[in-house]
Amino acid sequence: MVAGFSERFDTEFGLVRTDAIVAVPFVAGAVAMVLWSRHSDRTGERRRHHR
Structure with a gap:
């Protein structure tokens, strides 16, 4: 996707920028998982946090 964006808009991204x-x-996603698990631990509620 990043390569396609680069071709379409005639711009170039270096390796580090592409990785970023x-x-x-x-x-x-990692931040959301930490926040979701903290909320589950704080409230003691496991049923809705299981998915």
Whole structure:
């Protein structure tokens, strides 16, 4: 996707910048997992947090 974006808009990303762009969704997912588990531990509620 990043390569396609680069071709379509005639721009170039270096290796580090491409890696940083690709890492954003994974970092967001990791943060969401930590916050979700903290909320589950704080409330003691496991049923809705199981999925």
